[in-house]
Amino acid sequence: ARDWLKSNEHDWKLPQDIVDKTIDKYFQAYEMLTGKDL
Known part of the structure; x- marks a missing residue:
């Protein structure tokens, strides 16, 4: 998102x-950090 805005x-x-795509990346990061799905 930042690159697109710039x-x-x-x-x-x-x-x-x-x-x-940005939402997907945040979900992936959450899952990697917590081991839980949202």
Whole structure:
């Protein structure tokens, strides 16, 4: 998400695929750290 925002300074609405990928990464990190699924 950060890279997309830095490279697209004119339109601040994130595309849904970028949002989905970011959410997936947070879920993966949570699962790796806790060993639990959300």
